[in-house]
Amino acid sequence: MKNIVQASEAVAIAVKLCSPGVIPIYPITPQTVIVERIADFVNDGELNAELIHTESEHSSISAALGAQAAGVRTFTATASQGLALMHEVLFIVSGMRMPVVMAVANRALSAPINIWNDHQDSVSERDSGWIQLYVESAQEALDTVIQGFRIGENKDVLLPAMVCLDGFTLSHVYEPVEIPSKKEVERFLPRFRPAYTLDPKKPVTMGAIGFPDTYMEFRSEVQKAMLRSSAIIKKTNSDFRKSFKRGYGNGLIEGYRISDADYAIMAMGTVCGTARVVVDELRKNGIKAGLIKVKAFRPFPSAEILAAAKGLKGIAVIDRNISLGYEGALCSELRSLFYSRKGPVIKGYIAGLGGRDITPAHLKKAIKNIGKKGTEWLF
């Protein structure tokens, strides 16, 4: 049965179904509804978890690190300035291989201060060693939180995961959502059994100093785990499809009318919904358009994108972020993927910053201008 729920609530429901034991929380728009709903669940006795009302996001992610190290599944959520404040600790959580799951209700970064959606907050944490999965719908948000725990806790991965949902554009939108039962989720997501915990019976040292003779080995282990996670994400998506009769492309990317397309829009998050409509309209007008939705920004789905892009003449990349002084981050990744390979023309667009709408007209223009040089701003 489908329920009409807000995407933020869908995230909270997913969290309840996954039963984390500790949840540090801190308010920031547009993420706040997620932790408010979780607080309702805890205070109504529907979720047996310790809420930690921290005094900052820096402490939220630090408390998550401590709880996870003690051996308990941990969830937290944030956005924008909160994620930026966490920056330092994000690297510590991944470096110490703690599979924390965090929802990010994507929001612009100051200045000027702006509470509306773009991807600058999480894209700026691209190199932090967190798996990043961008979702398009409330259902996908719910499903991806459940998958996030299973992916991160896999012993071949042991990495934290961000589930990124567009602030307001998705977080505050009500959609019909299929809510799985607790039993079904428990069958899909086994109990968290960490290999090492802070346990007086088996004392371990966590977070030691790594000198130049060991530091690189630690970093290369994180990189190897990140690369291994691609296959685990795909497998988790296909297992999820078997259990729940729904999935999202191959877990890393999702194509829409892409197999025979000449031109494609490539994007992350809710703009993909708009892009599907535009693709249909363009096709009615004889333009063979398609969509490549990038769900996993990290690990970057190189092989999957190469396969999906076969036969394409051009790709219009819609970046809801900008690496100031260069171009959009997704566009850069794509260009480097195709470097010294025969492939489509790649055209970068900066759009939808700070909550600016991305309209069908913008996306049609993006396809039309694919042959033009330079990064274009879609105001």
Added chain:
Amino acid sequence: MEEKICEIDSEEYFAPGHRACAGCGAAIAVRHALKAAGKEVIVVNATGCLEVFSTPYPETAWRVPWIHGAFENAAAIASGIDRALKHMGKRDKINVLVFGGDGGTFDIGFQALSGATERGDNFCYVCYDNNAYMNTGIQRSGATPKFAATTTSPAGKKVHGKTEYKKPMPLIMAAHGAYVATANIAFPMDFISKVKKGLEFRGPAYIQVYASCPRGWRIDSSMTVEIAKMAFEARVTPLYEIEKGIVAISRKPQKHVPVSEYLKAQGRFKHLNEAEIKELQENIDKEWDRLLKLEETKIMI
């Protein structure tokens, strides 16, 4: 006062062979705090000298579970551990003991410590106070005493070392409702009993232990304990507890040692003139009187 050394746990939880400087007060403090805590403990450590000298991967000096995250978040990590233990039903069996330097406690980690204390999370936070950021090479902190020379508050021709007094952390922590105690590495039995009390206290406990640093204080490594004792006798670091907001002085110096003796023994104060020494003495007398009054009147902090 007689000290019964035999009551100290003979087990060593802090292994020898770590890389602290000879005569490091922090290492002494940790060895004793761990004896107070025993085996059933989880230790959280802020970035600083202690974390660096005790865990050069793949070596570790810690025979108990230990975690380090960053410089300013030890109290927040402790919160997470405390609540995880509570969730697992293990809270009564395992203690959570935190070590932070004065920089990691008075300054950059203050917000996290204040937050965790306000929440009433259950941990014993030991601030080993060596009066400066030692790990980065002796820089001024909120715990550095007035006029002390550090590399960022040097004894210049115009400015004579640090220009401010030390932040009154124990009183600030007492105002949070924590169990508070000051301690000194020269009085291990007193320190150990306070750590035990802090761990038994159901809620946040804050213990500030005076831990000499030969490198930073410009003293010979053989002087570590001697200097700490002088600090006590000169009333630079009174020993007291604050329980439920009420001050109780743990012990009073038998003889009155002028602060000049304590200052003269250390290179970091060698630039001080008579007027500055007088100012420090007056401040010490004032602070001591305040403490006596707090104890006498039983005014709740």
